[in-house]
Amino acid sequence: MKGKSFLALFVGVSSLVCAFPSAAQFAKPEAAVEYRQSALYLMGNHFGRIKAQLDVSKPDLDVIRSSAALIDVLKTLPFEAFLPGTEDIGDTAAKPEVWTDNERFKKLAHEMQDKVSALNAAAKSGDVGAIRTAFGETGKACKNCHEDFRKKR
Amino acid sequence: MKGKSFLALFVGVSSLVCAFPSAAQFAKPEAAVEYRQSALYLMGNHFGRIKAQLDVSKPDLDVIRSSAALIDVLKTLPFEAFLPGTEDIGDTAAKPEVWTDNERFKKLAHEMQDKVSALNAAAKSGDVGAIRTAFGETGKACKNCHEDFRKKR
Secondary structure (H helix, E strand, O other): OHHHHHHHHHHHHHOHHHHOOOOOOOOOHHHHHHHHHHHHHHHHHHHHHHHHHHOOOOOOHHHHHHHHHHHHHHOOHHHHOOOOOOOOOOOOOEOOHHHHOHHHHHHHHHHHHHHHHHHHHHHHHOOHHHHHHHHHHHHHHHHHHHHHHEOOO | OHHHHHHHHHHHHHOHHHHOOOOOOOOOHHHHHHHHHHHHHHHHHHHHHHHHHHOOOOOOHHHHHHHHHHHHHHOOHHHHOOOOOOOOOOOOOEOOHHHHOHHHHHHHHHHHHHHHHHHHHHHHHOOHHHHHHHHHHHHHHHHHHHHHHEOOO
16 A cells, blocks of 8 residues: 555656646656755755854854754755746745736745855854854845745735 | 745744644644655555666666655655654544554664665666565565554455
């Protein structure tokens, strides 16, 4: 039974070429939504872990470094999945503007990604002041995009 | 309004020390469930991408390499989040055995992680035969754990 569902996953992925031609990496629109939400969730969780360290008198630099490195790895993933045909799917919080003003959406995504790179570099340096500055700028970049492109929950 | 929710996220993360003492990285049990599901979802998606390449006559080694590297980064994340107090939360598919037979659960997790390391090494080598073997072994390791510790959906 489990072997069957294991196989079914593969068949689902492999057969997407017919079902969803613009996105070979997703079997169906719901998968794209879950993918982007998963990546953004992990990013948010680890951003919160950095914040928690910056809130205490002796930040654990190992926690900050590992979280910043992970966010840096994840930072482009969500944007593979805001595909045409994935608007209004499931519980997406994406506003229609993601697709109707896609150039600006991409611009803000790139700005966030640049700030995340800087945060990761600051984390590697171990300079708490620099980490704090880069953290604040990353938070602003997240917020800029959420304000225009994410529905209020 | 958005600034408020942004701040609320941080307060939520920071205040977890009281609410959920065993897990400073999660504000509440639901967050741990969403965290592990998110990491596992990304792992499964990228495992499927490797499979899709192994199913075609000319596998794209760049796709395989990037997916294997990402899975290697993610492979320990889910297991931070199978915490006491997160059984039967939300739509978790985790069986009670995750907690009642935790030693075996951890053993199978470590076996999967070893196989993922080998898959990443094979991907870096670019040897499709070695990738195929390591992929099969990783799939078996996933399945071994899912059979005993994941509810049928």
